Amino acid sequence: MKAAVYRGAGNVQVEEVPDPAIVEPTDAVVRVVRSCICGSDLWAYRGVIQRAVPARLGHEFLGVVEFVGPDVRTVAAGDLVVAPFQWSDNTCPACRDGIQTSCVNGGTFGAPGTDGGQGEAVRVPWADGTLVAVPGGIAGATDGLLRSLLATTDVAATGLHGARLAEVGPGSTVVVIGDGAVGLCAVLGARSILGAERIILCSRNPHRRELGRRFGATEVISERGDAAVAAVRDLTGGLGSRHVVEAVGTPEAWEMALGMAREGGTIGAVGVPHTTPQLALFPLLVHHLRVHMGVAPVRHYLPDLIDRVMAGTYDAGAVFDLELPLDQVAEGYRAMSERRAIKVMLT
Amino acid sequence: MKAAVYRGAGNVQVEEVPDPAIVEPTDAVVRVVRSCICGSDLWAYRGVIQRAVPARLGHEFLGVVEFVGPDVRTVAAGDLVVAPFQWSDNTCPACRDGIQTSCVNGGTFGAPGTDGGQGEAVRVPWADGTLVAVPGGIAGATDGLLRSLLATTDVAATGLHGARLAEVGPGSTVVVIGDGAVGLCAVLGARSILGAERIILCSRNPHRRELGRRFGATEVISERGDAAVAAVRDLTGGLGSRHVVEAVGTPEAWEMALGMAREGGTIGAVGVPHTTPQLALFPLLVHHLRVHMGVAPVRHYLPDLIDRVMAGTYDAGAVFDLELPLDQVAEGYRAMSERRAIKVMLT
Numbered sequence: 001m002k003a004a005v006y007r008g009a010g011n012v013q014v015e016e017v018p019d020p021a022i023v024e025p026t027d028a029v030v031r032v033v034r035s036c037i038c039g040s041d042l043w044a045y046r047g048v049i050q051r052a053v054p055a056r057l058g059h060e061f062l063g064v065v066e067f068v069g070p071d072v073r074t075v076a077a078g079d080l081v082v083a084p085f086q087w088s089d090n091t092c093p094a095c096r097d098g099i100q101t102s103c104v105n106g107g108t109f110g111a112p113g114t115d116g117g118q119g120e121a122v123r124v125p126w127a128d129g130t131l132v133a134v135p136g137g138i139a140g141a142t143d144g145l146l147r148s149l150l151a152t153t154d155v156a157a158t159g160l161h162g163a164r165l166a167e168v169g170p171g172s173t174v175v176v177i178g179d180g181a182v183g184l185c186a187v188l189g190a191r192s193i194l195g196a197e198r199i200i201l202c203s204r205n206p207h208r209r210e211l212g213r214r215f216g217a218t219e220v221i222s223e224r225g226d227a228a229v230a231a232v233r234d235l236t237g238g239l240g241s242r243h244v245v246e247a248v249g250t251p252e253a254w255e256m257a258l259g260m261a262r263e264g265g266t267i268g269a270v271g272v273p274h275t276t277p278q279l280a281l282f283p284l285l286v287h288h289l290r291v292h293m294g295v296a297p298v299r300h301y302l303p304d305l306i307d308r309v310m311a312g313t314y315d316a317g318a319v320f321d322l323e324l325p326l327d328q329v330a331e332g333y334r335a336m337s338e339r340r341a342i343k344v345m346l347t
Numbered sequence: 348m349k350a351a352v353y354r355g356a357g358n359v360q361v362e363e364v365p366d367p368a369i370v371e372p373t374d375a376v377v378r379v380v381r382s383c384i385c386g387s388d389l390w391a392y393r394g395v396i397q398r399a400v401p402a403r404l405g406h407e408f409l410g411v412v413e414f415v416g417p418d419v420r421t422v423a424a425g426d427l428v429v430a431p432f433q434w435s436d437n438t439c440p441a442c443r444d445g446i447q448t449s450c451v452n453g454g455t456f457g458a459p460g461t462d463g464g465q466g467e468a469v470r471v472p473w474a475d476g477t478l479v480a481v482p483g484g485i486a487g488a489t490d491g492l493l494r495s496l497l498a499t500t501d502v503a504a505t506g507l508h509g510a511r512l513a514e515v516g517p518g519s520t521v522v523v524i525g526d527g528a529v530g531l532c533a534v535l536g537a538r539s540i541l542g543a544e545r546i547i548l549c550s551r552n553p554h555r556r557e558l559g560r561r562f563g564a565t566e567v568i569s570e571r572g573d574a575a576v577a578a579v580r581d582l583t584g585g586l587g588s589r590h591v592v593e594a595v596g597t598p599e600a601w602e603m604a605l606g607m608a609r610e611g612g613t614i615g616a617v618g619v620p621h622t623t624p625q626l627a628l629f630p631l632l633v634h635h636l637r638v639h640m641g642v643a644p645v646r647h648y649l650p651d652l653i654d655r656v657m658a659g660t661y662d663a664g665a666v667f668d669l670e671l672p673l674d675q676v677a678e679g680y681r682a683m684s685e686r687r688a689i690k691v692m693l694t
Contacts, residue, residue: 093586094610099635102610239440263441263449264641273632278625281640285620288446288641293631294611 003119004329006055009047012330017056020115020123025071028127030081033138034150035061035117036320037332037344038085039180043274045333057329058118058346059085059109060153062146064138065131066121074128080138081131082306083117083124084298085109085154090129100299103129117153118329118346132302135310145309147317150345151185152305154298156316158270159185160305161296162245163194166268170195175232175260176217178247179203181319181343182270184215186245188316191216193308196243200235202228202256208342211318225252229259241265249273258283266290320345350466351676353402356394359677364403367462367470372418375474377428380485381497382408382464383667384679384691385432386527390621392680404676405465405693406432406456407500409493411485412478413468421475427485428478429653430464430471431645432456432501437476447646450476464500465676465693479649482657492656494664497692498532499652501645503663505617506532507652508643509592510541512615517542522579522607523564525594526550528666528690529617531562533592535663538563540655543590547582549575549603555689558665572599576606587612596620605630613637667692 005015020029035058044051065079075081088095088103095103105126110116115123124130134141134149141149148156159182168174168190176186179201190196201217202224203209209220221231233240240262246253249271257267258280267289284291308314322341324332332344352362367376382405391398409429412422422428435442435450442450452473457463462470471477481488481496488496495503506529515521515537523533526548537543548564549571550556556567568578580587587609593600596618604614605627614636631638655661669688671679679691 097611099611102633102635264444264446269628269632273628276628279628281616281620281623281626284638284640285616285642286449288449291631291638293628294635295632 001120002326003116004057004326006044006051006053006057008053010045012045012057012333014327014329017119020121022067022069023123024125025069026126026128027069028065028072028075028124028131029067029121030063030083030124031066031121032061032063032117032119034146035346036150037118037336037346038154039182039336040272042337043272045337049274052112055112056110056114056116056119058116060150061117061122062149062153063122068127072127075131075133078137080134080141082134082149082153082302083109083131084302087125087130088299089126090299095129098297098300099294100297101295118326120326130299132306134306144317147320147345148309148315149306151316151319152302152309155181155319155343156185156188156305156314157298157301158182158296159247160189160193160301161294162186162247162268162270163190164268165270165292165294166243166245167266168194168196168243172196172243173198173236173241174243174245175200175202175241176245176247177202177253177256178271179205179208179212180247183245183247184208184211184319184342185316186247187212187217188215192314200232200241207321214318225256226259228256232260236262244268247271249276251276254279258289261287261289264288266292269293270296319343323347348467349673350463351404351673353391353398353400353404355400357392359392359404359680361674361676364466367468369414369416370470371472372416373473373475374416375412375419375422375471375478376414376468377410377430377471378413378468379408379410379464379466381493382693383497384465384683384693385501386529386683387619389684390619392684396621399459402459403457403461403463403466405463407497408464408469409496409500410469415474419474422478422480425484427481427488429481429496429500429649430456430478431649434472434477435646436473437646442476445644445647446641447644448642465673467673477646479653481653491664494667494692495656495662496653498663498666499649499656502528502666502690503532503535503652503661504645504648505529505643506594507536507540507648508641509533509594509615509617510537512617512639512641513590513592514613514615515541515543515590519543519590520545520583520588521590521592522547522549522588523592523594524549524600524603525618526552526555526559527594530592530594531555531558531666531689532663533594534559534564535562539661547579547588554668561665572603573606575603579607583609589613591615594618596623598623601626605636608634608636611635613639616640617643666690670694
């Protein structure tokens with residue numbers, strides 16, 4: 001089969017790789033219908049972090065089950081299924097706590113020895129604990145539905161998780177730092193699931209600002225750094241916001257988050273801190289801040305998000321603004337890296 | 348009057364200083380009945396942090412009101428009052444949120460231009476928002492009562508705050524790192540106020556271990572570092588603890604806290620991070636940790652803690668294991684610095 005392969009910074013190719021097969025009795029093999037490129041894929045692409053070469057790429061996909069191992073019970077050949085970006089057994093103590101991304105048997109698609117989502121098919125370990133079947137299957141799935149389902153594999157759930165980590169609830173005021181797909185989905189989750197009242201999005205890109213407003217941002221500020229902190233303070237009577245979602249992971253974003261948070265406020269951080277390995281503790285102590293981080297347990301959110309997508313009330317698929325066939329995956333990476341696209345869908 | 352004065356690392360003297368007087372109409376002047384030495388006073392004493400020279404010392408005291416300014420309503424001359432280690436107006440947005448240590452008009456006793464608690468009298472700004480009167484006054488106060496009331500000015504409330512920050516509740520398992528007065532009071536608060544079921548205290552000092560058990564520790568481990576992490580993992584079925592109180596502030600203590608916390612667990616940190624200025628973010632992300640810090644808002648806890656002390660159900664005064672007259676304050680610093688005493692009370 002064909003799959004995207006990482007060959008070093010700036011170098012992604014489509015290559016012929018072995019077809020996946022059932023290895024463990026709990027496996028499934030899924031024929032990919034849609035996959036996409038993640039902001040986190042860009043870290044290695046841009047050379048910010050090292051990655052083994054060659055490596056399989058992609059951890060967001062949905063598809064149709066081709067084969068299942070003899071121990072698989074909840075999905076069957078022919079099912080349209082959504083995969084979270086990590087697999088999980090969904091039975092261990094962490095999974096039972098709703099943090100399937102800490103599963104003792106878990107792992108990430110694209111890790112060494114596994115298939116990536118950016119390919120024609122994927123072996124899925126722990127299929128019962130990982131995959132969620134979509135009612136109605138592929139036959140009834142429109143393009144719009146597939147887009148929004150695809151978003152649930154990572155960004156829709158990660159954005160929602162950021163807002164939850166920030167303890168957003170009914171009537172909350174929240175600032176979202178980051179106008180990538182995750183930040184935009186934090187806006188959507190804060191508004192349509194958690195009931196936030198005021199959502200202040202930091203963005204200066206016209207297209208992203210517009211999508212942020214469509215997803216529920218009540219104010220969009222274009223300032224950066226200290227000026228952004230001042231703008232948020234102005235909008236909140238000088239006090240800052242009780243809830244801040246950090247969806248970037250850079251030192252600049254963390255500084256903004258610390259400056260924008262009200263005394264006693266909560267920062268929900270889902271940006272991967274590759275360039276912010278450490279956080280100053282004194283501001284947390286002095287300002288009584290609560291810092292909540294975590295790799296989004298997509299599997300925990302999937303059943304509810306799929307229901308919302310099926311009901312037509314969760315249009316997270318709007319984050320995909322460029323659609324390419326798998327053969328053109330390299331152009332997809334370029335477009336996202338150059339911020340010409342928010343998020344690229346591969347067909 | 349006489350007061351303790353910091354003259355440089357290792358050098359504390361009792362000197363003649365000006366008598367305090369009412370400056371603002373919201374002030375009170377309090378004649379000190381009991382004060383004490385704080386673990387945080389030791390940072391400068393040991394030369395770990397710089398402090399202006401000369402500086403007034405001490406931020407924990409209780410006493411009898413001598414004078415009040417014309418705007419003071421809730422305390423009067425002759426009242427026995429407890430002072431939190433910071434003053435606050437108790438009306439600003441932070442105070443209304445219960446974080447009086449972020450009060451816009453707040454400050455710490457002993458800061459430049461203010462009196463310290465280790466002296467014969469103290470000018471207390473914002474007396475109404477700061478002081479809490481003790482029912483029955485000085486006439487009915489036994490030595491034991493004064494000890495436990497004195498503990499509420501900082502350590503009893505700070506320990507309780509650490510346990511609250513760690514989200515300890517009924518039935519919780521919690522690890523307490525730190526066997527100083529704050530750590531021991533975290534044990535007491537977790538047990539007798541928050542209802543924790545298992546409290547694992549890290550201590551190898553026989554006297555502190557015994558007091559920890561008396562305060563409610565169900566297990567006491569003497570290991571340190573990685574061995575302590577392994578011991579806690581052993582005691583918790585390999586999973587770690589959902590709740591960890593960090594009451595030291597050193598890199599070693601933070602490493603233990605991160606290692607002992609269960610996936611998704613909460614670290615409540617009240618140790619002042621002078622030697623741990625930064626915290627690694629990746630472990631928080633990967634292990635879904637919640638980090639809650641804050642300078643304990645003693646004023647928030649005082650009314651309840653005073654009630655408990657008066658009812659005889661909160662014997663935090665047991666942390667004082669050395670009693671000295673103010674004239675011998677230098678010996679008190681030596682004893683605490685050399686860990687010969689948990690906490691020194693000055694009379």
